[in-house]
Amino acid sequence: MTQEMNSGHAVAIAFHDLTLGYEGHPAVHHLDGEIEKGALLAICGPNGAGKSTLLKSISGALSPLSGSLSAPRRRDIAYLPQAADIDTSFPITVLDVVAMGLWTQCGPFRAISGRRLEEVRGAVSAVGLNGFEDRVISTLSGGQLQRMLFARLLIQDASVVLLDEPFAAIDANTSADLLALIARWHDEQRTVLVVSHDLDLVRDHFPQTLLLAREQVARGKTSDVLTTPNLARARSRAEAFDRGAAVCARAA
């Protein structure tokens, strides 16, 4: 079932017998494999398959229950969670939120130079928010908010980009613009991992896919992974939570 990535490429992220979960219950079970540098990988699977948990763990926000995960330092990872817990009532402008992306470079004290500020303005315009620089974020629509968060990801300039359901509740126009940014990151040899439920979108735009259902169902070329039998198998394995489950024998 496992289709390993081409060897010979530099590895960005590696899993070894990785089990992730909450309070001892696994959400992702015994995952092995490597993600090469520069990969553009979609992560698919039913609800409860462990997709978000996997991204959270790669971002450094969740420690493994067992096994190991090797990923770049946090500052080299740009992570957009599924429901970004951004407080839109805070009186702050689009430009300032996008400038937050400079945190890893400038930290708490370093001045933001004129050149960097130009980069921030460039990112705002790259996501199609020209003229919105001084708008307070409470006045933005859902799509504009997502564009703003993508501009912040641009500014983070990270070698690994993790996006969790970035196209949920986003219209076709905005999705197309954001997909163009993802393609640009791919061209720049960044490693991009995107969780998505939209299989058509994945087939059209992502060369590689990891199909997850609490464990790896398939991985490799998207057209080889998103097959009817694989998807049926993924559906049958989703969302198993047993309060009385025995201790996993493989963990011993």
Next chain:
Amino acid sequence: MLYDILIAPFADFAFMRRALVGSIALALAGSPLGVFLILRRMSLTGDAMSHAILPGAAIGYLVAGLSLWPMTIAGLAAGLIVAVGSGVVARATILREDASLAAFYLISLALGVTLISLRGSNIDLLHVLFGSVLALDDATLILLAGIASLTLAGLALLYRALVIETVDPGFLASTGRAGGPTQMAFLGLVVLNLVGGFQALGTLLAVGMMMLPAASARLIARDITSMLAIAAAFGIASSYIGLVVSFYASLPSGPFIILVAGGFYVGALVFGRAGGLLRNLKPKRHLEA
């Protein structure tokens, strides 16, 4: 004539000058902290923390009587224990920050009142709870000025991290570990100011100086910079007006300063252009785009 009314009380009486300097120092440092407490939806945290200080102040009082440094240091220690303790409980257990803070401060308050009643009368308790802005000595004034300076310097250092942590805590957490220390340092400054405040205005009213100008500013300002400036201006104006009016009307100064701040708040509630009541009554006009 105007001089007699507005300036003379301060020119003629040293205790009024001290009261003004002390309460302005509190307003300058407390109001920006209040702004962040409000934006972080922690408006009641100041109130809870002010109770948390009480057992420390009481222990200081039991050991050394009504004297500045023992009560200040012990109050600060108690406040920091509660701040750190409730932060740790919130991260390590299923309880959220509000529940763990509520538990800590209730225990603290009960402990403080018990300790104070071991020695002394109700009048002493009233001093701890309501302070006396008209009886600031040199040592207290230096303490207040020191706390204000430290707070403003600390906020300047924390500012960027604090804004990011408030707007998008998940973002800060995903880029490193600055979130926890930032929140702790901020709560430390809140405790420091409440400890300073109980010398001048008392624990309960010190919270008012922190929160009322900030709440007023939230109703008026549309961005954080002007919110900080407006809150500080309201705090300073409340101090001055409160002192002058209470001087002529023979009213208690500390509570009256807070009442003036409350008056500004009611005004902002009605007329505030960013979120006041009248804003909803105006005939609606809209633009082309």
